[in-house]
Amino acid sequence: MVFKVLYQKLKEEVPVRENTETLYLEANDVRDVRKKLAERPYNVEFIQPLSGKFLEYEKKSAEFKLEKI
Known part of the structure; x- marks a missing residue:
């Protein structure tokens, strides 16, 4: 399953x-x-888990790049 992760680059940062x-x-x-x-x-x-139409919508974004970890 594909997940969308929203994050700040440093743990010490206050979310902005x-x-x-x-x-x-x-x-x-x-x-x-x-x-x-x-x-x-x-x-x-x-x-956020992505599937169905939500995943298809995100795939259309220029920023969509699946990370390999």
């Missing part, structure tokens, strides 16, 4: 919408996503 980054990741579930990102210094704000 203008600084929020997005990445797309393939994983089994939300717990698996968190395990895969555990070694990175990210402050994860939100993890």
Whole structure:
């Protein structure tokens, strides 16, 4: 399943919408996503599973790039 992860680059950063980054990741579930990102210094704000029309919409975005972790 594909997940959309919204995060700040540093754990110490206070979440500010203008600084929020997005990445797309393939994983089994939300717990698996968190395990895969555990070694990175990210402050994860939100993890959203994508499927169906939501996934198709995100794929049309120029920023859609599936991370390999």
